[in-house]
Amino acid sequence: MLPATAAALAVLAALLAWPVPALLGRARWPRRDPLAALVCWQAIGLAGGLSIIGALLVHGLAPWGHSLPEATWHVLTGEPATGEVRGDHWVTLTLAGALAAELLGVLALSWWRTARTRRRHRALLEVVVRPAAAVPDARLLDTPAPVAFCIPGARPLLVLSAGMVAELDDAQLAAVVAHERAHLREHHHLYLLPFVAWEAALPVLPAAARAHAAVRTLVEMRADDVALAAVPGPDPRRTLARAIVAAGASGGGGVPTGALAAGGGAVTARVRRLLGPAAPLPPAVRAAVLAAAGLLLAVPTALLLLPAVA
Incomplete structure (x- = not known):
């Protein structure tokens, strides 16, 4: 049949x-x-x-x-x-039910854990950050490390560190802010969620880790592309590249779990792509x-x- x-x-x-x-x-x-x-x-x-x-x-x-x-x-x-x-019919039906339950369950669990972690980080950050004078919709974190990230969700939060603001000029700061706003506006965290769940559900499958890494890099490249339209100056690509290098200098330190950061996701590949666009x-x-x-x-x-x- x-x-x-x-x-x-x-x-x-x-x-x-x-x-x-x-x-x-x-x-x-x-x-x-x-x-x-x-x-x-x-x-x-x-x-x-x-x-x-x-x-x-x-x-x-x-x-x-x-x-x-x-x-x-x-x-x-x-x-x-x-x-x-036959018996093989019952076995495959059982496997189908178990696999569907695992994939959907891990997806729901990943969403719940990520949302809970973001809410906790947002609550903690709102205690220590203050409005950033240079960027009206951003918050300033008093740390010398050059950090810029956004926490997506129902109440998104865009955070710049004092070290980042001090290190970048106005054009570079605008580039970083435009990058983070692109993440929030296009809901890039939703692109990542299925692959976080896929990797958690099937950790022995090499394609799961490969897909998660590839999608994480692609959302950063997409945010770079969107940000270029908002970067002032005669050479927006070089300006954004310098801002990315500065943001990546912290090595991801200070960026909360579940956040999307300008310095995350294959910094070298992104800078080469910006400076030598195909x-x-x-x-x-x-x-x-x-x-x-x-x-x-x-x-x-x-x-x-x-x-x-x-």
């Missing part, structure tokens, strides 16, 4: 678990269009989860129907199976990349919802 569909989903899951993330992680084009690359990473993660859980479900429910919706309906309404129900992706190539991401989601969805291949 459904063996061909289950096999197709299993092959797709295997491809999305290792070779596809490895190829995307080594590709050079993502730095030319971080936003398109972020869309691709999200599609890979979601399509991979759908494929592996779907393959298990389709095999397990095969005795009850010719498609996943039909078989699910028969099970829910208590109709008897039309084929022989040409942006041609519109046709960008459209093809986005179409491929859409196709990645469409294929497992179609396999799960359409009648099975005989």
